[in-house]
Amino acid sequence: xxxxxxxxxxxxxxxxxxxxNPGPQYAGNRHNVGxxxxxxxxxxxxxxxxxxxxxxxxxxxxxxxxxGGRPGPRVVLAAxxxxxxxxxxxxxxxxxxxxxxxxxxxxxxxxxxxxxxxVRLKRGGGEGGHNGLRSISASLxxxxxxxxxxxxxxxxxxxxxxxFVLKNFSSTERKELPLLLVxxxxxxxxxxTEGLEAAQQRFHAPA
Numbered sequence: 710x711x712x713x714x715x716x717x718x719x720x721x722x723x724x725x726x727x728x729x730n731p732g733p734q735y736a737g738n739r740h741n742v743g744x745x746x747x748x749x750x751x752x753x754x755x756x757x758x759x760x761x762x763x764x765x766x767x768x769x770x771x772x773x774x775x776x777g778g779r780p781g782p783r784v785v786l787a788a789x790x791x792x793x794x795x796x797x798x799x800x801x802x803x804x805x806x807x808x809x810x811x812x813x814x815x816x817x818x819x820x821x822x823x824x825x826x827x828v829r830l831k832r833g834g835g836e837g838g839h840n841g842l843r844s845i846s847a848s849l850x851x852x853x854x855x856x857x858x859x860x861x862x863x864x865x866x867x868x869x870x871x872x873f874v875l876k877n878f879s880s881t882e883r884k885e886l887p888l889l890l891v892x893x894x895x896x897x898x899x900x901x902t903e904g905l906e907a908a909q910q911r912f913h914a915p916a
Contacts, residue, residue: 723784723901724809725750725772726800728818728841731790739861740874742893743817743841744788745886746859749894751786758788763802765789773898781902785809794840797848804849814854815900816845817893821870823860825882826889828896830909831856855900859893 727747728740735741751758754770761767766788773781787803789796804814812832818841823829833853836842846852864873878886892912899908 721782721813722807722809723772723782723813723815724787724800724804724807725784725815725817725897725901726787726789726796726803726845728793728796728816729788730793735875737877738875739819739878740793742819742859742861742890743857745890746817746857746893746897747786747788749890750784750897753894754784754786756786758786760790761787761803761806763799763806764791765799765803767803773902775902781898784901793844795844796841797844797846800845801848811849811851811854814849815857815897816842816854817857817859817897818842819861819874820858821861821863821874823858823862825860825862826885826892827860828889828893828912829858829860830896830900830905830912831858832905855905857893857897857900859889 727743729735729744730740750772751768754772756768756770758766758768768786770784770786771780771782772784775781785803785807789799791799818839822837832855836846864870896908896912899911
């Protein structure tokens, strides 16, 4: 079994995927927070999205700052244009086109089991019922990719979680949302430039 380095290789190309559903009716949903983070990253890099042959919207750029103040790694930011539960095909198409292995794939997605405004990072593991992750794992034939889990919290009362994530953020949450997107984008950059363990130490709040 190959050992994944704790610090990313300087010449590695990364694929950063923001999950969500297509169309303006879904744009503000909790389920689309991954694509909101992607827009924050693209804005920082001055990158523009274009339609890729895979069907996804993609933007090539460099993110963050590497060792010695050098430009950060080459990154492909990608937003699938398919629905969440079938997004794996476009993600695999992008990974194959750009020659990105699972260990250099970072998927940004909403997470019910994390409080709103918190972010967590991990490699591999289960999908926790998330249909976007399930589709990606099945299409890749691997779960050994990185996940940036953006907390949206649990639904109140007995509300169905599937309905909850397809609702827009509340008015109170929207006031804090810009800060959450900045934190999540910072965490993504840290993974790419510093490695998973260092990024976890920076962004995981004490228990």
